[in-house]
Amino acid sequence: DAGITQSPRYKITETGRQVTLMCHQTWSHSYMFWYRQDLGHGLRLIYYSAAADITDKGEVPDGYVVSRSKTENFPLTLESATRSQTSVYFCASSLGQGVSEAFFGQGTRLTVV
Amino acid sequence: AQSVTQLGSHVSVSEGALVLLRCNYSSSVPPYLFWYVQYPNQGLQLLLKYTSAATLVKGINGFEAEFKKSETSFHLTKPSAHMSDAAEYFCAVSDQGSSNTGKLIFGQGTTLQVKP
Numbered sequence: 001d002a003g004i005t006q007s008p009r010y011k012i013t014e015t016g017r018q019v020t021l022m023c024h025q026t027w028s029h030s031y032m033f034w035y036r037q038d039l040g041h042g043l044r045l046i047y048y049s050a051a052a053d054i055t056d057k058g059e060v061p062d063g064y065v066v067s068r069s070k071t072e073n074f075p076l077t078l079e080s081a082t083r084s085q086t087s088v089y090f091c092a093s094s095l096g097q098g099v100s101e102a103f104f105g106q107g108t109r110l111t112v113v
Numbered sequence: 114a115q116s117v118t119q120l121g122s123h124v125s126v127s128e129g130a131l132v133l134l135r136c137n138y139s140s141s142v143p144p145y146l147f148w149y150v151q152y153p154n155q156g157l158q159l160l161l162k163y164t165s166a167a168t169l170v171k172g173i174n175g176f177e178a179e180f181k182k183s184e185t186s187f188h189l190t191k192p193s194a195h196m197s198d199a200a201e202y203f204c205a206v207s208d209q210g211s212s213n214t215g216k217l218i219f220g221q222g223t224t225l226q227v228k229p
Contacts, residue, residue: 031214031215031216035219040122041221042219042222043217045217048214048216050214090157092215093215094214096215099145099207100215101159102216104149104158105156
C-alpha cells in the first residue's frame with residue numbers, strides 16, 4: 001500500500017541499549033521528518049532530511065542519529081536509550097513544493113525502562 | 114523564534130454545540146498555517162491549511178478556520194460537534210524560511226471532548 005509506514009508500532013527497551021525506529025514512504029517525497037510527541041509539548045522536531053544523504057538537526061536532536069541512504073527510508077537511531085526518550089515518535093514526509101503539508105505515519109510508542 | 118500557542122489543553126462541548134479551538138502564532142511574516150487532527154493511537158491527519166489565498170479556509174469533516182492577521186490567530190471552528198470529533202487537535206505553522214518544505218512548528222495540542 002502507498003503511504004508512510006513506521007515500524008515497530010510499539011517497542012520496550014532498556015536504558016543504555018541502542019534502538020532503531022524505521023520509516024518508509026512510497027510517495028518519493030523529498031522531505032522526511034522525525035518528531036517526538038510528549039504531553040504538554042505537542043510535537044517537537046528531532047531531525048529532518050531534504051533528500052538522500054542530506055540531513056539536519058531539529059529542535060531536540062541530542063541522543064539521536066539519522067541517516068538517509070535512500071529517498072524512501074529514514075531510520076532514527078537512539079544510540080544509548082534513556083528514560084527521557086520514552087515518547088511517541090512520528091515520522092512524516094512532504095513533497096517539498098508549494099505549500100507542502102506533512103503526511104504522518106502511525107507512530108511508534110517507545111518505552112525505555 | 115516562531116511559536117504557536119493553543120489556548121486550552123482541553124475543551125469540552127456537547128454534541129451539536131459549536132466547536133471553537135484557539136490558535137495564535139508569532140511571526141513577523143504571515144506564515145502558512147495548518148490544523149491537524151489525531152485520533153487515538155493514530156498519526157496526524159491534515160484538516161485544513163491556510164496558504165494566503167483566502168482568509169476563511171474550509172477543511173474536511175465540516176471544520177473551517179479563519180486567518181486574522183491583526184490578531185495573529187487561526188482559530189478552528191465547527192458549527193455542530195459530533196461524537197466522532199473527539200480527538201486531539203494541533204495547530205502548526207510553517208517554519209520561517211522553510212515554508213515549502215513541510216517543516217512545521219506545532220502547538221501543544223487541544224483535546225476535544227464531545228459529551229452526548
